[in-house]
Amino acid sequence: MSLILASASSSRKMLLTAAGVAFTADPADLDEAALMVKLKDAGAQIMARSLAEQKALAVSRRHPGRTVLGGDSVIAFDGDTLSKCASLEEARALLARLSGKTHLLVSAAALARNGALLWAHASPCEMTMRDLSQEFLDDYLAQEGKAILSSVGCYHFEGRGAQLFARVDGDYFSVLGLPLLPVLAQLRKEGLLRS
Amino acid sequence: MSLILASASSSRKMLLTAAGVAFTADPADLDEAALMVKLKDAGAQIMARSLAEQKALAVSRRHPGRTVLGGDSVIAFDGDTLSKCASLEEARALLARLSGKTHLLVSAAALARNGALLWAHASPCEMTMRDLSQEFLDDYLAQEGKAILSSVGCYHFEGRGAQLFARVDGDYFSVLGLPLLPVLAQLRKEGLLRS
Numbered sequence: 460m461s462l463i464l465a466s467a468s469s470s471r472k473m474l475l476t477a478a479g480v481a482f483t484a485d486p487a488d489l490d491e492a493a494l495m496v497k498l499k500d501a502g503a504q505i506m507a508r509s510l511a512e513q514k515a516l517a518v519s520r521r522h523p524g525r526t527v528l529g530g531d532s533v534i535a536f537d538g539d540t541l542s543k544c545a546s547l548e549e550a551r552a553l554l555a556r557l558s559g560k561t562h563l564l565v566s567a568a569a570l571a572r573n574g575a576l577l578w579a580h581a582s583p584c585e586m587t588m589r590d591l592s593q594e595f596l597d598d599y600l601a602q603e604g605k606a607i608l609s610s611v612g613c614y615h616f617e618g619r620g621a622q623l624f625a626r627v628d629g630d631y632f633s634v635l636g637l638p639l640l641p642v643l644a645q646l647r648k649e650g651l652l653r654s
Numbered sequence: 655m656s657l658i659l660a661s662a663s664s665s666r667k668m669l670l671t672a673a674g675v676a677f678t679a680d681p682a683d684l685d686e687a688a689l690m691v692k693l694k695d696a697g698a699q700i701m702a703r704s705l706a707e708q709k710a711l712a713v714s715r716r717h718p719g720r721t722v723l724g725g726d727s728v729i730a731f732d733g734d735t736l737s738k739c740a741s742l743e744e745a746r747a748l749l750a751r752l753s754g755k756t757h758l759l760v761s762a763a764a765l766a767r768n769g770a771l772l773w774a775h776a777s778p779c780e781m782t783m784r785d786l787s788q789e790f791l792d793d794y795l796a797q798e799g800k801a802i803l804s805s806v807g808c809y810h811f812e813g814r815g816a817q818l819f820a821r822v823d824g825d826y827f828s829v830l831g832l833p834l835l836p837v838l839a840q841l842r843k844e845g846l847l848r849s
Contacts, residue, residue, distance in 0.1 A: 595849060618674070626835065631826030
Protein backbone atom coordinates (compact mmCIF):
# COMPACT_ATOMS: atom_id res chain seq x y z
CA MET A 460 0.00 0.00 0.00
CA SER A 461 2.05 2.92 -1.23
CA LEU A 462 1.81 6.54 -0.16
CA ILE A 463 -0.75 8.91 -1.67
CA LEU A 464 0.47 12.41 -2.52
CA ALA A 465 -2.31 14.98 -2.10
CA SER A 466 -0.65 17.38 -4.52
CA ALA A 467 -0.38 18.09 -8.23
CA SER A 468 2.97 19.86 -7.72
CA SER A 469 5.50 18.61 -10.23
CA SER A 470 8.42 19.46 -7.94
CA ARG A 471 6.98 17.47 -5.02
CA LYS A 472 6.46 14.52 -7.38
CA MET A 473 9.98 14.93 -8.71
CA LEU A 474 11.55 15.04 -5.22
CA LEU A 475 9.73 11.91 -4.02
CA THR A 476 10.43 10.01 -7.24
CA ALA A 477 14.13 10.94 -7.18
CA ALA A 478 14.42 9.80 -3.56
CA GLY A 479 12.97 6.40 -4.47
CA VAL A 480 9.60 6.81 -2.72
CA ALA A 481 6.71 4.94 -4.35
CA PHE A 482 3.46 6.93 -4.41
CA THR A 483 0.33 7.69 -6.37
CA ALA A 484 -0.90 11.26 -6.75
CA ASP A 485 -4.44 12.36 -5.94
CA PRO A 486 -4.42 16.14 -5.70
CA ALA A 487 -6.58 17.80 -3.06
CA ASP A 488 -9.17 20.15 -4.45
CA LEU A 489 -9.29 22.85 -1.77
CA ASP A 490 -10.08 26.52 -2.17
CA GLU A 491 -6.55 27.54 -1.15
CA ALA A 492 -7.14 31.26 -1.70
CA ALA A 493 -10.07 31.20 0.74
CA LEU A 494 -8.01 29.26 3.31
CA MET A 495 -5.15 31.74 2.95
CA VAL A 496 -7.51 34.66 3.60
CA LYS A 497 -8.81 32.89 6.71
CA LEU A 498 -5.25 32.30 7.96
CA LYS A 499 -3.82 35.62 6.88
CA ASP A 500 -2.91 36.76 10.39
CA ALA A 501 -1.42 33.42 11.42
CA GLY A 502 2.03 33.88 9.85
CA ALA A 503 3.65 31.93 7.05
CA GLN A 504 4.69 28.88 9.06
CA ILE A 505 1.24 28.21 10.50
CA MET A 506 -0.38 29.02 7.15
CA ALA A 507 1.82 26.59 5.16
CA ARG A 508 1.42 23.90 7.80
CA SER A 509 -2.37 24.32 7.99
CA LEU A 510 -2.71 24.15 4.21
CA ALA A 511 -0.56 20.99 4.07
CA GLU A 512 -2.69 19.47 6.85
CA GLN A 513 -5.99 20.36 5.16
CA LYS A 514 -4.83 18.80 1.89
CA ALA A 515 -3.68 15.58 3.56
CA LEU A 516 -6.87 15.32 5.65
CA ALA A 517 -9.23 15.95 2.74
CA VAL A 518 -7.60 13.35 0.51
CA SER A 519 -7.26 10.81 3.33
CA ARG A 520 -11.06 10.78 3.65
CA ARG A 521 -11.28 9.50 0.06
CA HIS A 522 -8.81 6.64 0.69
CA PRO A 523 -9.65 4.75 3.89
CA GLY A 524 -6.62 3.09 5.49
CA ARG A 525 -4.07 4.79 3.24
CA THR A 526 -1.35 7.21 4.33
CA VAL A 527 -1.61 10.57 2.60
CA LEU A 528 1.05 13.28 2.26
CA GLY A 529 0.02 16.92 1.87
CA GLY A 530 2.39 19.79 1.11
CA ASP A 531 2.29 23.53 0.78
CA SER A 532 4.65 26.47 0.32
CA VAL A 533 4.10 30.09 1.30
CA ILE A 534 6.29 33.18 1.02
CA ALA A 535 6.33 35.91 3.67
CA PHE A 536 7.70 39.30 2.70
CA ASP A 537 7.27 42.76 4.12
CA GLY A 538 4.18 41.86 6.13
CA ASP A 539 2.46 40.00 3.28
CA THR A 540 2.05 36.31 2.62
CA LEU A 541 2.39 35.53 -1.06
CA SER A 542 1.25 32.65 -3.21
CA LYS A 543 1.58 32.12 -6.98
CA CYS A 544 1.39 34.89 -9.60
CA ALA A 545 -1.29 34.81 -12.31
CA SER A 546 0.68 36.43 -15.15
CA LEU A 547 4.22 37.32 -16.26
CA GLU A 548 3.42 40.99 -15.54
CA GLU A 549 2.65 40.07 -11.92
CA ALA A 550 5.79 37.93 -11.84
CA ARG A 551 7.94 40.85 -13.02
CA ALA A 552 6.43 43.16 -10.39
CA LEU A 553 6.98 40.56 -7.65
CA LEU A 554 10.59 39.87 -8.63
CA ALA A 555 11.33 43.62 -8.79
CA ARG A 556 9.90 43.90 -5.28
CA LEU A 557 11.94 40.95 -3.94
CA SER A 558 15.17 42.09 -5.68
CA GLY A 559 17.99 42.92 -3.24
CA LYS A 560 15.92 41.78 -0.24
CA THR A 561 15.40 38.72 1.94
CA HIS A 562 12.09 36.86 1.93
CA LEU A 563 10.98 33.88 3.97
CA LEU A 564 9.91 30.76 2.09
CA VAL A 565 8.14 28.15 4.20
CA SER A 566 7.40 24.65 2.94
CA ALA A 567 5.31 22.34 5.04
CA ALA A 568 4.33 18.69 4.89
CA ALA A 569 1.65 16.70 6.70
CA LEU A 570 0.69 13.05 6.89
CA ALA A 571 -2.90 11.92 7.52
CA ARG A 572 -4.86 8.66 7.60
CA ASN A 573 -8.63 8.10 7.82
CA GLY A 574 -9.30 11.81 8.28
CA ALA A 575 -6.88 12.09 11.23
CA LEU A 576 -3.59 13.94 11.29
CA LEU A 577 -0.50 11.77 11.93
CA TRP A 578 2.28 14.36 11.70
CA ALA A 579 3.12 17.79 10.33
CA HIS A 580 6.27 19.83 9.87
CA ALA A 581 7.10 23.32 8.56
CA SER A 582 10.56 24.29 7.32
CA PRO A 583 11.44 28.00 6.93
CA CYS A 584 14.14 29.16 4.48
CA GLU A 585 15.64 32.64 4.28
CA MET A 586 16.07 33.55 0.63
CA THR A 587 18.23 36.59 -0.15
CA MET A 588 17.96 37.89 -3.71
CA ARG A 589 20.76 39.90 -5.25
CA ASP A 590 20.02 43.20 -7.00
CA LEU A 591 18.49 42.19 -10.32
CA SER A 592 19.03 44.49 -13.31
CA GLN A 593 16.21 45.26 -15.75
CA GLU A 594 18.22 43.47 -18.45
CA PHE A 595 18.59 40.39 -16.29
CA LEU A 596 14.86 40.37 -15.51
CA ASP A 597 13.96 40.74 -19.21
CA ASP A 598 16.23 37.84 -20.03
CA TYR A 599 15.04 35.68 -17.15
CA LEU A 600 11.34 36.16 -17.91
CA ALA A 601 11.89 35.53 -21.63
CA GLN A 602 13.87 32.34 -20.97
CA GLU A 603 11.67 30.95 -18.23
CA GLY A 604 8.26 32.01 -19.54
CA LYS A 605 5.02 30.97 -17.92
CA ALA A 606 6.65 27.92 -16.33
CA ILE A 607 7.64 30.09 -13.34
CA LEU A 608 3.97 30.83 -12.59
CA SER A 609 3.71 27.31 -11.14
CA SER A 610 6.01 28.30 -8.24
CA VAL A 611 5.47 30.64 -5.30
CA GLY A 612 8.06 33.39 -5.70
CA CYS A 613 8.25 32.85 -9.48
CA TYR A 614 11.52 30.96 -9.49
CA HIS A 615 12.69 27.42 -10.00
CA PHE A 616 15.65 27.34 -7.67
CA GLU A 617 16.75 23.99 -9.15
CA GLY A 618 17.14 25.74 -12.51
CA ARG A 619 17.90 29.24 -13.77
CA GLY A 620 16.22 30.62 -10.62
CA ALA A 621 19.51 29.99 -8.77
CA GLN A 622 20.83 33.05 -10.64
CA LEU A 623 18.43 35.26 -8.64
CA PHE A 624 20.02 34.57 -5.29
CA ALA A 625 22.99 35.88 -3.33
CA ARG A 626 22.40 33.63 -0.34
CA VAL A 627 20.03 30.95 0.88
CA ASP A 628 19.77 29.78 4.48
CA GLY A 629 17.62 26.72 4.73
CA ASP A 630 17.00 23.26 3.40
CA TYR A 631 17.17 22.93 -0.39
CA PHE A 632 14.40 20.36 -0.61
CA SER A 633 12.16 22.74 1.31
CA VAL A 634 13.05 25.54 -1.11
CA LEU A 635 11.79 23.20 -3.84
CA GLY A 636 8.53 22.62 -1.98
CA LEU A 637 8.93 19.69 0.42
CA PRO A 638 10.96 19.18 3.63
CA LEU A 639 12.15 15.85 2.25
CA LEU A 640 14.41 14.55 5.06
CA PRO A 641 11.73 14.94 7.81
CA VAL A 642 9.16 13.38 5.43
CA LEU A 643 11.43 10.39 4.75
CA ALA A 644 12.04 9.95 8.50
CA GLN A 645 8.30 9.93 9.16
CA LEU A 646 7.62 7.50 6.29
CA ARG A 647 10.16 5.13 7.86
CA LYS A 648 8.34 5.41 11.22
CA GLU A 649 5.03 4.68 9.49
CA GLY A 650 6.56 1.60 7.85
CA LEU A 651 6.25 2.99 4.31
CA LEU A 652 10.01 3.03 3.77
CA ARG A 653 12.70 0.59 4.83
CA SER A 654 14.87 1.77 7.74
CA MET B 655 33.72 33.24 -25.03
CA SER B 656 31.95 30.86 -22.69
CA LEU B 657 33.31 29.28 -19.53
CA ILE B 658 35.45 26.14 -19.62
CA LEU B 659 34.70 23.51 -16.98
CA ALA B 660 37.86 21.62 -15.96
CA SER B 661 35.89 18.62 -14.79
CA ALA B 662 34.27 15.47 -16.13
CA SER B 663 31.82 15.37 -13.19
CA SER B 664 28.30 14.81 -14.44
CA SER B 665 26.80 16.53 -11.40
CA ARG B 666 28.89 19.69 -11.90
CA LYS B 667 27.81 19.73 -15.56
CA MET B 668 24.20 19.17 -14.54
CA LEU B 669 24.24 22.00 -11.96
CA LEU B 670 25.73 24.54 -14.39
CA THR B 671 23.42 23.50 -17.22
CA ALA B 672 20.32 23.67 -15.00
CA ALA B 673 21.31 27.15 -13.79
CA GLY B 674 21.57 28.37 -17.40
CA VAL B 675 25.37 28.74 -17.53
CA ALA B 676 26.94 28.17 -20.96
CA PHE B 677 30.20 26.19 -20.84
CA THR B 678 32.35 23.63 -22.58
CA ALA B 679 33.99 20.83 -20.64
CA ASP B 680 37.70 20.02 -20.83
CA PRO B 681 38.52 17.79 -17.88
CA ALA B 682 41.85 18.26 -16.12
CA ASP B 683 44.07 15.24 -16.15
CA LEU B 684 45.78 15.45 -12.77
CA ASP B 685 47.04 12.66 -10.58
CA GLU B 686 44.51 13.45 -7.86
CA ALA B 687 45.52 10.55 -5.64
CA ALA B 688 49.12 11.82 -5.56
CA LEU B 689 47.96 15.36 -4.79
CA MET B 690 45.75 14.06 -1.98
CA VAL B 691 48.68 12.23 -0.43
CA LYS B 692 50.77 15.41 -0.61
CA LEU B 693 47.99 17.42 1.05
CA LYS B 694 46.93 14.76 3.53
CA ASP B 695 47.76 16.82 6.62
CA ALA B 696 46.17 20.01 5.30
CA GLY B 697 42.56 19.24 6.21
CA ALA B 698 39.59 18.73 3.93
CA GLN B 699 38.88 22.38 3.16
CA ILE B 700 42.41 23.19 2.02
CA MET B 701 42.66 19.88 0.18
CA ALA B 702 39.42 20.40 -1.78
CA ARG B 703 40.32 23.99 -2.54
CA SER B 704 43.85 23.12 -3.67
CA LEU B 705 42.60 20.35 -5.96
CA ALA B 706 39.99 22.70 -7.49
CA GLU B 707 42.72 25.32 -8.01
CA GLN B 708 45.15 22.84 -9.58
CA LYS B 709 42.49 21.64 -12.02
CA ALA B 710 41.50 25.18 -13.05
CA LEU B 711 45.15 26.27 -13.42
CA ALA B 712 46.21 23.24 -15.47
CA VAL B 713 43.33 23.57 -17.94
CA SER B 714 43.68 27.37 -18.19
CA ARG B 715 47.20 26.88 -19.58
CA ARG B 716 45.67 24.99 -22.52
CA HIS B 717 43.15 27.77 -23.32
CA PRO B 718 44.82 31.20 -23.33
CA GLY B 719 42.46 34.05 -22.51
CA ARG B 720 39.60 31.78 -21.41
CA THR B 721 38.09 31.57 -17.92
CA VAL B 722 38.29 28.06 -16.44
CA LEU B 723 36.30 26.61 -13.53
CA GLY B 724 37.77 23.78 -11.46
CA GLY B 725 35.93 21.86 -8.78
CA ASP B 726 36.61 19.19 -6.20
CA SER B 727 34.89 17.43 -3.31
CA VAL B 728 36.50 15.72 -0.32
CA ILE B 729 35.03 13.97 2.70
CA ALA B 730 36.59 14.20 6.16
CA PHE B 731 35.65 11.57 8.72
CA ASP B 732 37.30 10.34 11.87
CA GLY B 733 40.69 11.79 11.00
CA ASP B 734 40.70 10.52 7.42
CA THR B 735 40.07 12.32 4.16
CA LEU B 736 38.12 10.15 1.75
CA SER B 737 37.71 10.17 -1.99
CA LYS B 738 35.78 7.78 -4.26
CA CYS B 739 35.42 4.04 -3.69
CA ALA B 740 36.67 1.56 -6.27
CA SER B 741 34.09 -1.20 -5.79
CA LEU B 742 30.66 -1.91 -4.29
CA GLU B 743 32.40 -3.88 -1.52
CA GLU B 744 34.38 -0.77 -0.58
CA ALA B 745 31.19 1.29 -0.84
CA ARG B 746 29.36 -1.04 1.57
CA ALA B 747 32.22 -0.86 4.07
CA LEU B 748 32.35 2.94 3.83
CA LEU B 749 28.59 3.36 4.26
CA ALA B 750 28.59 1.00 7.25
CA ARG B 751 31.37 3.14 8.74
CA LEU B 752 29.51 6.43 8.12
CA SER B 753 26.14 5.04 9.34
CA GLY B 754 24.77 6.87 12.38
CA LYS B 755 27.61 9.42 12.32
CA THR B 756 28.36 12.91 11.00
CA HIS B 757 30.95 13.43 8.27
CA LEU B 758 32.18 16.64 6.69
CA LEU B 759 31.77 17.02 2.93
CA VAL B 760 33.69 19.91 1.42
CA SER B 761 33.15 21.07 -2.15
CA ALA B 762 35.42 23.70 -3.60
CA ALA B 763 35.52 25.75 -6.78
CA ALA B 764 38.25 27.83 -8.38
CA LEU B 765 38.47 30.13 -11.40
CA ALA B 766 41.70 30.60 -13.35
CA ARG B 767 42.84 32.36 -16.51
CA ASN B 768 46.19 32.15 -18.35
CA GLY B 769 47.70 29.99 -15.63
CA ALA B 770 46.79 32.47 -12.88
CA LEU B 771 44.24 31.97 -10.12
CA LEU B 772 41.32 34.45 -10.12
CA TRP B 773 39.27 33.17 -7.22
CA ALA B 774 38.63 30.11 -5.05
CA HIS B 775 36.04 29.08 -2.50
CA ALA B 776 35.44 26.03 -0.27
CA SER B 777 32.04 25.18 1.19
CA PRO B 778 31.82 22.69 4.10
CA CYS B 779 28.64 20.67 4.75
CA GLU B 780 27.90 18.58 7.83
CA MET B 781 26.22 15.37 6.74
CA THR B 782 24.57 13.26 9.45
CA MET B 783 23.62 9.74 8.42
CA ARG B 784 20.90 7.87 10.21
CA ASP B 785 21.48 4.30 11.43
CA LEU B 786 21.31 2.18 8.29
CA SER B 787 20.04 -1.39 8.63
CA GLN B 788 21.73 -4.25 6.75
CA GLU B 789 18.48 -4.71 4.80
CA PHE B 790 18.43 -1.07 3.81
CA LEU B 791 22.08 -1.21 2.70
CA ASP B 792 21.44 -4.36 0.62
CA ASP B 793 18.50 -2.67 -1.04
CA TYR B 794 20.32 0.61 -1.57
CA LEU B 795 23.40 -0.98 -3.13
CA ALA B 796 21.28 -3.23 -5.37
CA GLN B 797 19.16 -0.30 -6.56
CA GLU B 798 21.96 2.19 -7.03
CA GLY B 799 24.67 -0.13 -8.32
CA LYS B 800 28.03 1.10 -9.55
CA ALA B 801 26.63 4.56 -10.29
CA ILE B 802 27.39 5.57 -6.69
CA LEU B 803 31.11 4.92 -7.24
CA SER B 804 31.24 8.22 -9.17
CA SER B 805 30.57 10.18 -5.96
CA VAL B 806 32.69 10.75 -2.88
CA GLY B 807 30.74 9.20 0.00
CA CYS B 808 28.96 6.78 -2.34
CA TYR B 809 25.66 8.62 -2.42
CA HIS B 810 23.70 10.74 -4.86
CA PHE B 811 22.00 13.10 -2.47
CA GLU B 812 19.77 14.37 -5.28
CA GLY B 813 18.40 10.83 -5.64
CA ARG B 814 17.89 7.81 -3.39
CA GLY B 815 20.94 8.93 -1.38
CA ALA B 816 18.64 11.35 0.48
CA GLN B 817 17.30 8.26 2.30
CA LEU B 818 20.69 7.86 4.03
CA PHE B 819 20.50 11.11 5.96
CA ALA B 820 18.89 12.30 9.17
CA ARG B 821 20.19 15.84 8.85
CA VAL B 822 22.27 18.01 6.54
CA ASP B 823 23.74 21.38 7.48
CA GLY B 824 25.16 23.11 4.48
CA ASP B 825 24.51 24.20 0.96
CA TYR B 826 22.74 21.64 -1.24
CA PHE B 827 24.63 22.58 -4.39
CA SER B 828 27.88 22.03 -2.49
CA VAL B 829 26.64 18.62 -1.37
CA LEU B 830 26.18 17.84 -5.07
CA GLY B 831 29.75 18.95 -5.83
CA LEU B 832 29.79 22.69 -6.56
CA PRO B 833 29.18 25.79 -4.40
CA LEU B 834 26.90 27.14 -7.13
CA LEU B 835 25.77 30.50 -5.68
CA PRO B 836 29.35 31.77 -5.01
CA VAL B 837 30.38 30.49 -8.48
CA LEU B 838 27.47 32.34 -10.14
CA ALA B 839 28.37 35.53 -8.22
CA GLN B 840 31.97 35.30 -9.41
CA LEU B 841 30.94 34.59 -13.01
CA ARG B 842 28.85 37.78 -12.90
CA LYS B 843 31.89 39.72 -11.64
CA GLU B 844 33.99 38.28 -14.46
CA GLY B 845 31.35 39.34 -16.99
CA LEU B 846 30.48 35.76 -17.97
CA LEU B 847 26.89 36.05 -16.71
CA ARG B 848 24.46 38.94 -16.85
CA SER B 849 23.91 40.77 -13.54
